[in-house]
Amino acid sequence: xxxxxxxxxxxxxxxxxxxxxxxxxxxxGELPIFKQKVSESNQYPLKxxxxxxxxxNLGYMCNQVCAHCHVDAGPDRKExxxxxxxxxxxxxxxxxxxxxxxxxxxxxxxxxxxxxFVEEASKIGxxxxxVRSNLTILRANKKYYDLPEFFKKHNIHVVSxxxxxxxxxxxxxxxxxxxxxSIEALKELNKxxxxxxxxxxxxxxxxxxxxxxxPGNQSELEQEFKKALKEDFNISFNHLFAITxxxxxxxxxxxxxxxxxxxxxxxxxxxxxxxxxKNVMCKNTxxxxxxxxxxxxxxxxxxxxxxxxxGTHLSEFDLDALQKRDIVVSQHCYGCTAGAGSSCQGTISD
Amino acid sequence: MQKTYYDPKDLKDFGKISEWDQELGEKFFEYYGKxxxxxxxxxxxxxxxxxAVSHTVQCAYCIDAYTSDGLxxxxxxxxxxxxxxxAAAIKSxxxxxxxxxxxxxxxxxxx
Numbered sequence: 001x002x003x004x005x006x007x008x009x010x011x012x013x014x015x016x017x018x019x020x021x022x023x024x025x026x027x028x029g030e031l032p033i034f035k036q037k038v039s040e041s042n043q044y045p046l047k048x049x050x051x052x053x054x055x056x057n058l059g060y061m062c063n064q065v066c067a068h069c070h071v072d073a074g075p076d077r078k079e080x081x082x083x084x085x086x087x088x089x090x091x092x093x094x095x096x097x098x099x100x101x102x103x104x105x106x107x108x109x110x111x112x113x114x115x116x117f118v119e120e121a122s123k124i125g126x127x128x129x130x131v132r133s134n135l136t137i138l139r140a141n142k143k144y145y146d147l148p149e150f151f152k153k154h155n156i157h158v159v160s161x162x163x164x165x166x167x168x169x170x171x172x173x174x175x176x177x178x179x180x181x182s183i184e185a186l187k188e189l190n191k192x193x194x195x196x197x198x199x200x201x202x203x204x205x206x207x208x209x210x211x212x213x214x215p216g217n218q219s220e221l222e223q224e225f226k227k228a229l230k231e232d233f234n235i236s237f238n239h240l241f242a243i244t245x246x247x248x249x250x251x252x253x254x255x256x257x258x259x260x261x262x263x264x265x266x267x268x269x270x271x272x273x274x275x276x277x278k279n280v281m282c283k284n285t286x287x288x289x290x291x292x293x294x295x296x297x298x299x300x301x302x303x304x305x306x307x308x309x310x311g312t313h314l315s316e317f318d319l320d321a322l323q324k325r326d327i328v329v330s331q332h333c334y335g336c337t338a339g340a341g342s343s344c345q346g347t348i349s350d
Numbered sequence: 351m352q353k354t355y356y357d358p359k360d361l362k363d364f365g366k367i368s369e370w371d372q373e374l375g376e377k378f379f380e381y382y383g384k385x386x387x388x389x390x391x392x393x394x395x396x397x398x399x400x401x402a403v404s405h406t407v408q409c410a411y412c413i414d415a416y417t418s419d420g421l422x423x424x425x426x427x428x429x430x431x432x433x434x435x436x437a438a439a440i441k442s443x444x445x446x447x448x449x450x451x452x453x454x455x456x457x458x459x460x461x
Contacts, residue, residue: 164424209421216422220393224424270362 001065001175003074004250011253012072014304020252021331025262031269034333041274045326046282051319053285054093055102055298056081058111060290063140066161066174068208068251070302073106081290085314086117088292092317094124102130102285104298107137109147118154129156132206136178138185148192157202158194159241160186163210165228173210186235195237203236208243212260214271214339215242218347242347244268246299246335265331271338280336282327288314296327303332361411394423401430402437 004012011017025031038044060077062069093101101121108114108131118129131151138147151158162182163173170179186203190196195203205225209215222240229235245251247264255261282296286307292314295301305328306312309321340347368375386396397419404412420430 166426168426211421213418213421216424217393221424224394 001067001074003065003072003076004253005072006074006076009253011249011256014302017248017252017303017332018305018330020256020261025265026331031265034329034331037269037272037334038274038277038329041277043274043277046277046280046329048323048325048327049283051096051098051284051286051322053100053102053281054089054096054098054288055104055285056086056089056288057104057290057298057301058106058108058114058117060106061110062106062134063110063137064107064134064175064178066134066250067254068173068210068245070246070249070251070299071106072249072302077106079290080111081113081292083113083116085290085292086113086120088314089288090117090120090124092314093121093126095317096286096319098286099126100128100130101126102132104132107134109133109137109144115150118150118156122154127155129154131156131158133158133160133185134174135160135162135185136181138188139181145188148188148194151189151194152192152201155201157204158189159204159206160189161206161208162186162225163208165225165232169210183233183235186229186237187233190234190236195235197236202238204239204241205237206241206243208245212255212258212264214244214267218242218340242340244335244338246332248299248332249302265334268334268338272334273337273339276337276340280333282336286322294322297336299332299335300328303330305330356410358411358414361414364411394425397423398425398429398433402433405434405437406441 011020022033026033032040035044038046057071059080060071060073061075061080062071062073062077063075065074103114103117105111111117121129138144150156160182161174162170164170167179170182171177186195189203192201193199194201207215207221207225215221218240221242225240226237229237247255247261247268252261255264282300285297287295287298287301289295289301293301294307294309294312294314294317295305296307300306307322307325308328309318309325310316311318311321365375365379368379386393386400391399397416400412401416401420404416417430
């Protein structure tokens with residue numbers, strides 16, 4: 001499988017995805033647009049709370065090509081953040097007072113300057129790191145084998161995708177061999193103390209559904225994952241985050257091709273939870289792309305919906321303007337407000 | 351009037367049955383919700399039972415609902431198909447076991 005970009009699929013162009021959101025069931029009034037739904041609970045426009053998290057996308061290159069990937073990442077994507085942009089991130093992070101540096105991709109570890117970035121961030125006092133690791137990268141090449149030790153050295157919170165605790169569903173979504181490599185990587189992380197009670201080294205897993213349906217109850221799934229991974233592989237982890245697949249990029253391609261798009265959007269709208277809107281991740285996060293552009297979240301980044309402020313690049317970073325901005329929304333946002341809600345930290349309401 | 355007996359969208363309107371009899375409707379949904387809570391059986395096990403029963407009563411709405419429910423709970427297709435076979439075995443067994451009655455009656459009436 002190749003990325004949408006490589007295949008020159010029309011959905012590789014964010015404008016075509018937005019056009020889809022503004023047509024069909026949302027244009028003929030069968031389903032309400034997100035803005036309208038949020039207005040009904042007097043929460044429009046969405047405004048940010050205090051900025052806490054810099055979520056930095058270090059590039060779209062990845063060793064995997066997952067069927068549901070909202071980034072359209074893969075080995076054929078060459079967009080990679082430079083050290084100059086990383087330095088700019090650190091300058092603005094310090095200036096902003098944000099406390100968490102959340103690193104994502106692609107596979108963020110594949111950026112050749114990943115370690116430099118973490119080390120420089122440590123030097124300026126960043127203590128709260130998150131790395132969103134696909135796990136398999138830790139075993140993809142010898143040069144990555146010592147990453148668990150590196151993560152430990154900087155007390156990085158590791159958040160890893162594992163769609164299921166069995167091989168079949170995992171490999172179907174993420175590619176052949178991904179499950180076995182993921183298990184191997186989890187064992188390596190456990191070995192240095194990640195996910196082990198008392199070490200303080202946090203290892204969380206991310207579950208996202210393998211198809212056109214919403215995730216089930218997060219705590220029930222967590223119990224099942226814990227039991228199965230312990231019994232079958234003696235693997236421990238801290239928490240499981242149940243994340244809804246947002247209808248963008250390759251997951252949108254799947255929805256359209258399988259004729260599930262309208263039903264899935266209907267399900268998301270039907271599960272709209274105004275309580276979840278209060279804690280959506282765009283409230284305390286700013287997303288930065290490999291080129292230094294600013295977005296309300298990583299999903300808006302992939303749709304090229306930049307922040308609604310005069311300056312939309314790190315070089316024009318204006319904390320005051322960002323705190324006053326209206327968060328940019330479209331129909332994909334229903335993915336974060338369905339049911340118990342969804343964010344990079346899992347469900348967001350009881 | 352719709353041209354088919356079943357419309358998947360009707361499932362979403364199930365709650366509307368309370369509009370014509372609020373008391374009984376609400377009692378039913380309260381009971382229904384309670385039944386599916388975690389108890390001596392897990393919610394996951396109950397979902398599988400519901401899926402199997404959905405097939406025996408051949409309720410298209412229920413099959414729709416409990417296939418989706420099973421997916422959300424991480425049920426695997428092997429588990430779901432085994433549950434359907436359990437239902438099918440009981441249903442066919444229930445037909446066949448009446449064969450004993452037929453045999454007895456046949457023998458009693460025959461010379």
